Amino acid sequence: MKPLQVLFLFSLLFSFGCQENQKATKKTETTYLTNPKKIIDLSHEFSKETIYWVTAKEFELDTVFKGDTGKGFYYSANNFTTAEHGGTHIDAPIHFAEGGQSVNEIPLEKLIGNAIKIDVSEKALNNPDYLISIEDFTNWEEKHQQEIPKGSIVLLETGYSKYYPDKVKYLGTDLRGPDAVKLLHFPGLSPEAAEWLVKNRNINAIGLDTPSIDYGQSEYFKSHVILLSENIPAFENLNNLDKLPENNFEIIALPMKIKGGSGGPLRIVALLNN
Numbered sequence: 413m414k415p416l417q418v419l420f421l422f423s424l425l426f427s428f429g430c431q432e433n434q435k436a437t438k439k440t441e442t443t444y445l446t447n448p449k450k451i452i453d454l455s456h457e458f459s460k461e462t463i464y465w466v467t468a469k470e471f472e473l474d475t476v477f478k479g480d481t482g483k484g485f486y487y488s489a490n491n492f493t494t495a496e497h498g499g500t501h502i503d504a505p506i507h508f509a510e511g512g513q514s515v516n517e518i519p520l521e522k523l524i525g526n527a528i529k530i531d532v533s534e535k536a537l538n539n540p541d542y543l544i545s546i547e548d549f550t551n552w553e554e555k556h557q558q559e560i561p562k563g564s565i566v567l568l569e570t571g572y573s574k575y576y577p578d579k580v581k582y583l584g585t586d587l588r589g590p591d592a593v594k595l596l597h598f599p600g601l602s603p604e605a606a607e608w609l610v611k612n613r614n615i616n617a618i619g620l621d622t623p624s625i626d627y628g629q630s631e632y633f634k635s636h637v638i639l640l641s642e643n644i645p646a647f648e649n650l651n652n653l654d655k656l657p658e659n660n661f662e663i664i665a666l667p668m669k670i671k672g673g674s675g676g677p678l679r680i681v682a683l684l685n686n
């Protein structure tokens with residue numbers, strides 16, 4: 413091979429190698445969402461067991477047809493009815509903020525993206541009236557040496573999903589109706605911490621593994637009002653938060669697109685990098 417040819421071959425290999433490297437770099441940046449190592453389902457199933465607010469209509473599934481049609485094919489179809497707020501679901505801003513976005517109007521950018529998890533289960537499992545505090549957020553920040561990243565979806569793990577669907581353990585009561593509201597006991601986010609979040613950090617959405625972002629004994633639902641007034645949707649009755657790391661994962665949370673809805677059933681998954 414002549415020296416010029418060798419040089420040409422080398423430069424070809426070199427440039428090819430560079431392209432490969434560039435591709436490799438790009439790949440690690442983009443495979444996260446398109447090729448996650450693990451996908452965790454954060455939704456509970458909808459069934460007779462599904463937990464609803466004590467005053468809300470529960471889930472019903474009625475068989476329309478199930479079986480052999482006699483025409484050479486099998487057929488199955490059902491009707492279902494459900495309140496918007498029950499099981500794993502989303503609260504749209506309009507749920508507690510007049511003029512706020514309804515569930516079909518929530519920008520997808522708020523529902524898909526980077527997430528963090530704050531684990532308060534040690535405290536919450538010992539106190540059914542536990543209120544997640546500002547300190548719980550600042551502890552996470554100190555531990556991870558960073559502020560809650562801008563645009564995060566913030567998930568709060570109380571550990572309560574392990575009681576689901578046992579109503580007495582999960583809600584504090586298995587009674588239903590308006591009189592049962594005062595019997596509700598489960599952890600939630602303190603209004604002070606909700607206020608701190610909207611004033612000092614910039615988050616896209618929030619979620620937790622109890623029936624409500626406000627704790628069971630809440631009378632005025634202040635954390636709902638504070639968050640939803642800032643167009644921060646809330647995910648409730650989440651599952652499997654114990655299977656998530658505390659950061660470096662992504663969420664896809666896609667609710668049923670009910671026009672004008674104040675919320676709706678939510679299929680939510682976490683995409684893990686490792």
Ligand SMILES: [Zn+2]
Nearest residue numbers: 497502503675
């Ligand atoms: Zn709700």
